[in-house]
Amino acid sequence: xxEGRKSMETALAIIGGGPAGLAAALAAREAGVEDxxxxxxxxxxxxxxxxxxxNGFGLHTFKEELTGPEYAYRxxxxxxxxxxxxLTDTMVxxxxxxxxxxxITAMNRKDGILTIRTKAIxxxxxxxxxxxxxxxxxxxxxxxxxxxxxxxxxxxxxxxxPGRDVVILGSGxxxxxxxxxxxxxxxxxxxxxxxxxxxxxxxRNIVQCLDDFGIPLKLSTTVVKIHGKERxxxxxxxxxxxxxxxxxGTEEYIxxxxxxxxxxxxxxxxxxxxxxxxxxxVTRGPLVNxxxxxxxSGVFACGNVLHVHDLVDFVSQEAALAGKAAxxxxxxxxNNVTEADLVLEQAEKQETAAGRMQAEKTAIxxxxxxxxxxxxxxxxxxxxxxxxxxxxxxxxxxLKDHYLCVSYNGExxxxxxxxxxxxxxxxxxxxxxxDFEKYPELSRITVHIEAE
Amino acid sequence: xxKRELTCxxxxxxxxxxxxxxxxKVISVEGYTCKRGHDYGEKECTNPMRTVTSSVPVKNGVIxxxxxxxxxxxPKGKILECMEAIHTATVRAPVxxxxxxxxxxxxxxxxxxxxxxxxxx
Numbered sequence: 001x002x003e004g005r006k007s008m009e010t011a012l013a014i015i016g017g018g019p020a021g022l023a024a025a026l027a028a029r030e031a032g033v034e035d036x037x038x039x040x041x042x043x044x045x046x047x048x049x050x051x052x053x054x055n056g057f058g059l060h061t062f063k064e065e066l067t068g069p070e071y072a073y074r075x076x077x078x079x080x081x082x083x084x085x086x087l088t089d090t091m092v093x094x095x096x097x098x099x100x101x102x103x104i105t106a107m108n109r110k111d112g113i114l115t116i117r118t119k120a121i122x123x124x125x126x127x128x129x130x131x132x133x134x135x136x137x138x139x140x141x142x143x144x145x146x147x148x149x150x151x152x153x154x155x156x157x158x159x160x161x162p163g164r165d166v167v168i169l170g171s172g173x174x175x176x177x178x179x180x181x182x183x184x185x186x187x188x189x190x191x192x193x194x195x196x197x198x199x200x201x202x203x204r205n206i207v208q209c210l211d212d213f214g215i216p217l218k219l220s221t222t223v224v225k226i227h228g229k230e231r232x233x234x235x236x237x238x239x240x241x242x243x244x245x246x247x248x249g250t251e252e253y254i255x256x257x258x259x260x261x262x263x264x265x266x267x268x269x270x271x272x273x274x275x276x277x278x279x280x281x282v283t284r285g286p287l288v289n290x291x292x293x294x295x296x297s298g299v300f301a302c303g304n305v306l307h308v309h310d311l312v313d314f315v316s317q318e319a320a321l322a323g324k325a326a327x328x329x330x331x332x333x334x335n336n337v338t339e340a341d342l343v344l345e346q347a348e349k350q351e352t353a354a355g356r357m358q359a360e361k362t363a364i365x366x367x368x369x370x371x372x373x374x375x376x377x378x379x380x381x382x383x384x385x386x387x388x389x390x391x392x393x394x395x396x397x398x399l400k401d402h403y404l405c406v407s408y409n410g411e412x413x414x415x416x417x418x419x420x421x422x423x424x425x426x427x428x429x430x431x432x433x434x435d436f437e438k439y440p441e442l443s444r445i446t447v448h449i450e451a452e
Numbered sequence: 453x454x455k456r457e458l459t460c461x462x463x464x465x466x467x468x469x470x471x472x473x474x475x476x477k478v479i480s481v482e483g484y485t486c487k488r489g490h491d492y493g494e495k496e497c498t499n500p501m502r503t504v505t506s507s508v509p510v511k512n513g514v515i516x517x518x519x520x521x522x523x524x525x526x527p528k529g530k531i532l533e534c535m536e537a538i539h540t541a542t543v544r545a546p547v548x549x550x551x552x553x554x555x556x557x558x559x560x561x562x563x564x565x566x567x568x569x570x571x572x573x
Contacts, residue, residue: 053519053567055503067505069519069568073549156507159517184506184535203459203466208502212528419468419483 006114011035012326013104013116015092015271016124018047020303022075023316024122025084027323033330037116038079038086039106045079045086046072047126049312051153054177056204060313071312095121095275097296119333120298120326123272123286124319127304129174130264139225144232148174148262155181163258167235168192169223171199171206173310173424175262180209182260189213190254193221193237195244198398200264200424202310223259224251232257265308275299282374283307289363289379290389291325292318298333300326307376307392310426314392364436369407369448371395371421380445382436389431393447395421404429407446408439421449453479458496460489469493501525505567506538508553513545513570520553521567526560533558545572 012033014021017040025036044050049057052068059065062074079086087108094105104116129147146154146162152174154160164187168175171194179189192210197220199206210217218237224246225236239250267285277286278295285306286294293300302322303315364380375393399421406414406429413435421427429447436442453474460467471493472479481493495501503525507517520541526534537557547553547570554564 050568053507053521054505055521065503067519067521067567070549073569156519157515157517159507159509184504184531204461207459207461207466212502212531425466 006111008037008114008116010037010116010118011330012037012120012122013102013118014038014122014124015095015104016040016047016126016303016305017042017045017086017088018124018126018303019049019072019075019312019315020126020305020319020322021047021122021124022072022079023319024124024300024302024323024326026075026078026082027320028122028327029082029084029323031324031327033327036084037118038084039090039092039104039116040086040088041091043089045076045088048149051149051156052177053156054181057312060311061316068312075316092271095271097275102298120330121300122319122322122326123269123294123299123301123305124303124322125268125271125305127265127267127308129261130266132261135169135261135263137223137226139227140229142226142228142230142232144228144257145226145259145261148172148178148260151178151258151260152181155185161185161187162260163187163232163256165256166190166258166260167223167237167254167256168260168262169235170194170262170264171201171217172262172264173201173205175260176201176205176209178260178262179215180213183213183215187258189215190256191216191218191237193218193223195220195222195240198422198424202424203422222246226259227253232259235259265304267305267308269305272301272305277301280307280374280378283376285376287378288376289381289384290377291328291381291384292322292377293325293329298326298329300329307374310424314426314428317390318392364442364445366391366445366447368393369405369446371397371399371402371449372447373423375447380431382433387433389433390428391431391445391447392426392428394423394426395449396423398422399449403450403452405448405450406431407448408435408442409444410446415450418449456497458493460484460492471497473497500528502528502531504531504534504538506535508538508541508543510547510570511542511544512573513547514573515570518543518547518553518570519567520564522557522560523563523565526558526562530558530560534560534564538564545570 017038049068049072055065055067057066057071090106090108092106096103102118107113129149151162166189223235224238227234234255237252238246272286286301300322302319309315366375373394373396375391404416456471458469467489469483478494481490484490505521507519510518547566549569551566552563557564
């Protein structure tokens with residue numbers, strides 16, 4: 001640790017003060033953790049909800065329909081009432097683990113660089129938008145190309161319109177929401193182009209944001225050229241084939257001054273990877289067990305940093321589970337800091353490490369089968385799990401009248417008919433732990449989708 | 453008999469509804485999984501309603517805009533009229549969550565309220 005640098009200590013550090021971080025903090029406090037610190041890089045808590053001013057949040061959690069800021073406020077108020085300390089305007093730049101201790105390097109304008117020593121960490125950094133650079137669209141780099149989330153911030157918080165004639169590429173939820181928002185603010189949204197043969201957004205958003213305003217959704221269509229050198233002057237759209245290659249002769253020129261990109265969200269895991277957690281190549285988030293604990297002991301993850309969600313309600317649920325699990329971990333791994341306890345602690349640690357090895361051995365692997373892209377969690381430790389584990393997953397295609405199946409060691413255990421499954425909507429299945437006694441040899445749970 | 457296929461927007465589940473109509477009257481709603489879905493199917497075919505959300509400039513606020521919503525659903529046909537009213541509004545900080553920004557917006561009987569607290573700069 002550098003000399004003269006400000007240092008702090010906490011039992012549980014939560015990185016990110018958005019919906020995941022807030023819910024995790026509250027759950028950890030409810031489970032008895034006194035010493036918590038939330039680190040947030042923005043000047044206010046609430047994360048992306050602050051700019052999501054549309055309604056539709058909280059139906060599952062509060063049984064009423066709230067806007068993003070209202071949903072955030074309910075959690076912020078509770079965090080304030082609980083007196084949980086937060087450092088806002090503070091950016092975490094590095095995470096390290098050394099001899100069982102975890103160190104966070106963060107910076108802000110007041111303290112400069114500071115080091116925070118913590119026992120447990122909850123990763124709740126959220127995600128960010130896939131940028132234009134990831135798309136390979138030929139053309140110059142004119143002004144007027146924005147990610148949908150940037151446009152959302154400009155319109156809803158800064159009060160500035162990015163443009164008047166708009167084409168949106170990608171039918172993710174933010175793109176759909178912005179199609180409506182820009183229309184209501186007087187812009188002409190010409191079309192939403194989606195390269196896939198189905199929309200990546202929620203059905204309700206297609207109805208409320210496009211159909212209500214007569215905005216066409218062009219599926220299997222992409223932008224093949226952006227026109228204009230200083231400012232966007234138009235885009236050329238083209239149909240794509242099954243291999244997503246543009247089909248010659250289907251080009252269509254649309255004059256516009258703005259192109260919004262809503263082409264996917266990527267969990268923001270630079271810190272997680274630096275710390276050395278095992279990652280999933282599918283979700284691009286860390287692999288976690290039933291307690292939302294990563295491959296690193298005492299490091300938990302929840303919300304969009306783990307896998308991108310559609311509904312904040314599920315983020316809050318998942319984060320509460322992570323907060324509670326972090327509290328359990330702290331109880332097991334000792335709150336002791338006095339010198340006298342150090343020897344004991346060391347012995348306990350070895351014991352815990354041995355116990356951990358044992359638990360790893362008996363952990364049940366959860367794996368994706370047919371049409372399932374990934375599962376969260378990817379491991380269940382039967383001795384740690386409560387009464388049930390919720391497995392969340394996404395499918396790889398739009399599937400009508402299929403069966404959601406669960407198999408134990410390859411043997412079909414349950415089968416439930418689903419009228420519709422879509423990649424844009426996260427699905428879930430509950431595993432009851434009373435099952436584990438019935439299947440003592442269980443080592444592998446497969447979630448799969450079958451036609452018959 | 454007329455059949456209309458709708459997607460319920462009551463919640464993000466987006467249930468696929470089939471509404472049967474006879475002479476403009478709803479005879480049955482199918483495919484819903486909660487009461488909201490049933491009611492939405494009926495309403496959408498007779499009197500569609502929406503919540504309008506937007507933002508309004510704040511003078512002397514810590515941020516330039518405060519988010520707002522209609523406190524209840526308004527008729528779908530009134531959305532643009534509501535937006536015209538919203539575009540004339542400005543408020544002075546501080547604004548508190550739930551403050552009425554415009555009363556009885558566009559003659560709907562519904563108030564426009566703040567959905568965020570914006571402190572003074």
